[in-house]
Amino acid sequence: MAEDIYGIIGGGPSGIGLAKSFKQNGIPFEVIEQEGDFGGVWNFGTGAGRVYESTHLISSKKNTQFSDYPMPDDYPVYPNHRLFLAYLRDMARHFGLYEHARFGSRVEAVQPEGRRWRVTTTDGVEKRYAGLFVATGLQREPRTPSYPGGFRGTSLHAADYLGADILRGKRVLVVGGGNSGCDIAVDATAVAKTVHHSTRRPYHYMPKFVDGRPTQDWLMDLPRRFADRNELWAHVGEVLKLVGCDPSDYGLPKPDYGVDQSHPIMNSLVLHHIAHGDIVAKPDVRELQGDSVLFADGSRAEVDVIVYATGYRMSCPFLPEGLVTWRGLRPELFAAIFHPDHETLCFVGTRNAAGGFGNVSNACSAMLSAYVHAMERQTPSFRVVREMCRGPGPDLGQDHFLRSDRHDIEVDLWKFIKLLNFLRTKLEG
Incomplete structure (x- = not known):
């Protein structure tokens, strides 16, 4: 029964x-x-x-x-x-x-x-x-933020994003700095006219591989080498700097929190595309203005499509x-x-x-x-x-x-x- x-x-x-x-x-x-x-x-x-x-x-x-x-x-x-x-x-x-x-x-x-x-x-x-x-x-x-103003283009949440075809030839803004937001911004670089990526706060980034090993496999072995947690994460920060994952090296704001205090952003390509100008990093959105977006730093971008990777x-x-x-x-x-x-x-x-x-x-x-x-x-x-x-x-x-x-x-x-x-x-x- x-x-x-x-x-x-x-x-x-x-x-x-x-x-x-x-x-x-x-x-x-x-x-x-x-x-x-x-x-x-x-x-x-x-x-x-x-x-x-x-x-x-x-x-x-x-x-x-x-x-x-x-x-x-x-x-x-x-x-x-x-x-x-x-x-x-x-x-x-x-x-x-x-x-x-x-x-x-x-x-x-x-x-x-x-x-x-x-x-x-x-x-x-x-x-x-x-x-x-x-x-x-x-x-x-899906959670979508609410901003002052209005937007005349296409808006969608990452829940409805299936692939980059919808971004082809468009001026794209991806909102959200998590793993999905970084993935979609990278997707857009192959097909979009322009790509902007807005995040509310600074982020730490990790590559998919460190020392020839998957990054998490490498991280899992570190406690055997470091008895002190602070020493362990200081070492991780030094290694991430050496492998090119220090956000400040790319003109991005430096996080005011430790690498171990947030869910990791595992992406080997987003910083690469920022360095090459394929992705333009932006702070949080302040206002939607029809065909453009105003950001917290006072800058604007003309946009056709907004993808909200906002959780x-x-x-x-x-x-x-x-x-x-x-x-x-x-x-x-x-x-x-x-x-x-x-x-x-x-x-x-x-x-x-x-x-x-x-x-x-x-x-x-x-x-x-x-x-x-x-x-x-x-x-x-x-x-x-x-x-x-x-x-x-x-x-x-x-x-x-x-x-x-x-x-x-x-x-x-x-x-x-x-x-x-x-x-x-x-x-x-």
Whole structure:
């Protein structure tokens, strides 16, 4: 019966990782996915898709893959979106997840009924589940800034950007300094008449390779060489200077925060194109003026197309109003996972860490499998963990990062994994 199984809402990477663990641990489940197949944001050209033609992983395959299902040997170090989507679906097939998935079913409403949950979907099905695990991802609702004035050209969010053809022969402005904004600005240099790139603050940049190795692989090995965190990041700054990634060398403002205090911009080309004049760097937009844009430094640019690579917010419109308390862009959850009052409602993938997705997903999913088993037996260790869920949240390193909407969801990779392993051990005890 449906009410004896657990519902996983979302068939993207986090949902796949959790379903895999449930399958391995004999936990009955069903994945509810609005698209026609697994993939989530990697489903190019669909409503859930958030990738474009030139999208590649910004973390190496070693730091992205699941340790119990490595990417194929013939995959490049930074696979493109098609290869990564194929990998996710191959993994789902390998672990027998397709027989537990209901595709083309968007969740419309969720209602608690005691410890269980009644879920209504767009395909007209209504089921009750023993528990719900929300894995709908961070990139659900596009965020677009509002500026004074008006713009007569074409405006679109990165969520609707599929490739550079729309920019061909146009005067392009890309707003947003994150990884997508840098990628799209680089895309535009090949086809656009002019390219301007507006950012609200200075950024640190990292190349895809350092010392002949993927940058994140190189970074992961550094703690073995430096006992002191400050010495480690001072060394990283020196190396980035040597490899040509000091923004001040390109006439860009120098960040007033450390390299380790923000999510990394992994791009080997954006500074190259700025140095060659293919991309003109600009500060924040002050006003839209018809066919032109006024920037914070008083300069103007004539523009035909604006692409807003300005991020997303989580969105769970199917949850009853007031069920979850939101703090900025993130839900208030213990360990970024557990609802403080409803033990059968959990969230997966609500935080971001630099690198190690497969390792984080495996650690989180293994812990949640232990959580379900302990919950079903109502063990003393489960009651201890649930008591923790009602208290203050653990230190996930979030206070070390910049104060910004983007970094409100950022956590320290190693602190997060350490916490997940601690909770798993506690639940299994």
